[in-house]
Amino acid sequence: MSFSCHKNCSGSAEIASISSYRTHTCAQLSEDEVGCKVRLSGWVHRVRDLGQILFIDLRDHYGVTQCVFYSSCSRFIDAQKVSLESVIKVDGVVAKRSPETVNEKISTGGIEVVVESIDVLSMAGPLPMNVNSGKEFPEETRLKYRFLDLRREKLHKNIVLRSQVVNFLRMRMIEQGFLEFHTPILTKQSPEGARDYLVPSRLYPGEFYALPQSPQQFKQLLMVSGFDRYFQIAPCFRDEDPRADRSPGEFYQLDIEMAFATQSEIFEVIEPVLRSVFCEFGGGASVTNIPFPKITYEDAMLLYGCDKPDLRNPLVIRDLTEEFSSNPCPPFSGAISGGGVVRALVIKADIWQKNSLQKSFFRSLAQWAEREKAKGIGYVTVEALDVSDEASFSGPIAKFLNERHRGNIFSTLDLGVGDRVLFIADEKSLAESISGKMRIHLGETLGLVRDGSFELCWIVDFPMYERDKDSGAVIFSHNPFSMPQGGMDALCSEDPLSIKAYQYDIVCNGIELSSGAIRNHVPEIMYKAFEIAGYGKDHVDEQFGGMIRAFHYGAPPHGGLAPGIDRMIMLLSGAKNLREVIAFPFSQQVRDLMMDAPSAVSADSLKELHIRVVR
Known part of the structure; x- marks a missing residue:
């Protein structure tokens, strides 16, 4: 079937190889077809009735074409009756639009079809929603x-x-x-x-x-x-x-x-x-x-507070546990003595000024932390670079920071005048979770997340096992079919919670696209891996019999995602x-x-x- 238009020697137009429903789609026509006789089919997208002239925007999968009905058209009355989203077929001639009526928003905006006949293929009833x-x-x-x-x-x-x-x-x-x-x-x-x-x-x-x-x-x-x-x-x-x-x-x-x-x-x-x-x-x-950055699971949880970091956000979480461990500080000593950690995020002075932030920002941040079930957020403002000066910090917890604390914080965080430091002290998993959520919250609130980019990274070296919070038992932390790093030797001689697996995630803009792993293809290693997680050989054979049976007959090393x-x-x-x-x-x-x-x-x-x- 041809969608071309041929003009005969007398200058009139005729349809070439016409189909039953259309010679062109509603996105094909241009000024090259002016004067051609065409046939279009589609849905009634919009109707503008001006009395003696009627405009119907006809839409199909490909686009929209404006169709014009003059009162002299024999089917003008029929055209006035069609409802939105009815399916119609029209025959007409392509005409060039006047300059003031050109629609630059659509590909066919330079032309319109002057309709000679219309067939209603399917009349639409009242719409429950506009299209x-x-x-x-x-x-x-x-x-x-x-x-x-x-x-x-x-x-x-x-x-x-x-x-x-x-x-x-x-x-x-x-x-x-x-x-x-x-x-x-x-x-x-x-x-x-x-x-x-x-x-x-x-x-x-x-x-x-x-x-x-x-x-x-x-x-x-x-x-x-x-x-x-x-x-x-x-x-x-x-x-x-x-x-x-x-x-x-x-x-x-x-x-x-x-x-x-x-x-x-x-x-x-x-x-x-x-x-x-x-x-x-x-x-x-x-x-x-390429190559995409590779971030260990441990570093991801430390620096970003989650295992699917959005690298468009420049904020990085810092660990200050060591800085306060040997020199207790009252706001943090309870958490540290209980095995917890201290994490910090820095709002640089230029970001603070760019967003015209006031002290009320900390009140709103405290309200956010309360909704997230955090125990609280401490903060200080850098007032001077002389770390021996008592006024070098201001804020609710500044009075608890001695000269050694201030020196450690300055050197670790590379601070400048006007910077704000936010502190979270809690049990490790909670501190990671809250600081990670706060990093995301600050990135969005302060407009720090870079638009117009897709930033991908690998998260690698996931732990093979973790401890169940309710029962305390050792369980698989990710994919039970993964090969443990160190193989059988690691499973037999190392603390299960210290064993890493050949597991990896691919992350884009804070969204996990995939998990993957190098598979455990050795029956003896698989039985041992499941044994550590509390499953006997019989359970493995029952649940994964087809696969474990196949591994007994020669299985290659393999992996995927x-x-x-x-x-x-x-x-x-x-x-x-x-x-x-x-x-x-x-x-x-x-x-x-x-x-x-x-x-x-x-x-x-x-x-x-x-x-x-x-x-």
Whole structure:
């Protein structure tokens, strides 16, 4: 089919190779087609009725074209009756707009179509929400009428972007020698940290399949099966509570696994893929150069108070525990004597002045800290650089700081006149959490977070184990399938809480895109690793029988990761939550409001599945 227009020798226009519904899309026409007879189909986006002339902005997937109906048109009355979002087909001639009516905001803004005939293909009823405005509507309405919501420009572009990014990622992985495989959707329940979605078996009463939380075991089995580089745009299912960066129910990830690969080799392969997608679709934003920074988990918790730092925020947390340990200071001595720590953040004088901050800022910060369940925040202001001068600091805790304290703080924090120092003293995990949240709060409140950039980093050397806060037992802290650093020797001879794992996260702008690891592929090491976490050999064989059995027959060293597709699109589109980049998401209450799911099923269906509902 041709979308071209041919003019005959007499100067009149005729449609060439006309389709049933259109010769052009609503974004194709330009001044090159002036005088051409065309056919367009689409949705009625806007209507402006001026009495003797009617304007309809016609919209399709590609764009918008202005259509003009004069009262002399035989179908003028019909055109006046069409409602917004009705689907119509029009035939007409392309005309050039006068200079004062050109619309620079759309690609077809230099022309309009003078309509000769109109066919109403589908008349729309009263709309529960407008499509042609940027007005916000309740999320419940948007999700119930998602098919209307998806017609809105911003959301429509997000879903198009999603398709483009997925296709781009697929091509980049294939270029790197990866093969795409599809792993099962119906599988065995696996304790991977979240609740499973269970599917009852009709043929095996009382037994259930589970939807995969990830293709973790299957992709490892592919490596054992002799394949070298695997990837998949993988659907994953987890019955977990929603939040802004986590979609309840299902999500998609770029699932990757490599055989005979070290951690550094995996980084070398994946970094160009991730950087290229942010360069290609990031709208000109700067992107971290390769190699990405590598930050140990321990340093991340110290410097940023979390394991997914936003490096666009220049604030860095400093540890002052040692400076106050040997020389007690009343505001901090209680925390330190109980094994706690002292952390500090500095607001430089120029930032204070730029934001025109007053002392009331500390009162608002104290209120914020109270909401975050912090015990309190101390602060001082640098008044002079002479550390022997009693007036070198002012503020509520300045009177508790002796000359040695002031000297230590000055030298450690590299302070200047007018700088403000904020202190948090508490048990280590709480001090990390509060100082990390305060770093984010200050970065946003003071406008410190750099816009127009995607800053990526690796978090490495995660602890293999941690202590459960309730029971005190040693448990896995991250991925139980990870290889411990030091292998069997470390598991047998070292304190479990000191053992690091070959685990890593990739983080972008404070969002965790992926966790990954070099896998534990040696049966004896896996049994020992699970034994330390309180699981016997029988449990490992029962829960992971397929994988552990395969490892007894020759398994290569292997590793991988799985960057979240939804989170990447959220970052690239600037969306505030994942529902803005998913075509048909669940609500916050984990319901599909459009299809009304979940829903009750018939008694016959339950009987066939050997299930009885107990309310």
